[in-house]
Amino acid sequence: MDVDGGAEARRSPRRARFDVRVRPATADGVVVLELGGELDHDTVAPLREAVEEHVRARRIVVDCSGLGFCDSTGLNALLKARLRMRKTGGRLDLAGLRPPVDRMFDITGVRAVFRVYEDTTRALADPAPRDGGAGHD
Numbered sequence: 465m466d467v468d469g470g471a472e473a474r475r476s477p478r479r480a481r482f483d484v485r486v487r488p489a490t491a492d493g494v495v496v497l498e499l500g501g502e503l504d505h506d507t508v509a510p511l512r513e514a515v516e517e518h519v520r521a522r523r524i525v526v527d528c529s530g531l532g533f534c535d536s537t538g539l540n541a542l543l544k545a546r547l548r549m550r551k552t553g554g555r556l557d558l559a560g561l562r563p564p565v566d567r568m569f570d571i572t573g574v575r576a577v578f579r580v581y582e583d584t585t586r587a588l589a590d591p592a593p594r595d596g597g598a599g600h601d
Contacts, residue, residue, distance in 0.1 A: 482507035493522030500530035503538030515545040525587045529560030559587040
């Protein structure tokens with residue numbers, strides 16, 4: 465995990481094919497997690513750690529534009545992260561889903577659970593009501 469301009473990105477100990485970069489929280493308490501690479505069973509730990517570190521944020525936007533692959537473990541981690549955020553009164557939204565990741569989210573029905581935005585800029589421009597409901601850009 466990397467905080468803009470900070471230490472080298474944390475990578476999964478087994479493989480160096482996934483990372484999470486954390487943008488510092490905005491003035492209104494929004495944290496952006498930028499995912500890059502392949503999210504799967506062997507690489508999911510940095511995502512779980514980043515969510516846990518920022519679970520008290522008002523909102524987490526997960527930028528998936530750098531995510532080239534996501535298996536069921538990654539999908540499950542995002543669903544659990546969403547629930548964890550809801551328990552603390554926050555929300556977790558997704559931005560920048562690309563094929564084939566977007567297709568998997570759509571086929572499994574998970575896309576309908578999240579508020580999904582075309583990109584992070586649009587996600588940050590939306591005040592995202594605290595209703596916890598899903599929605600689409």
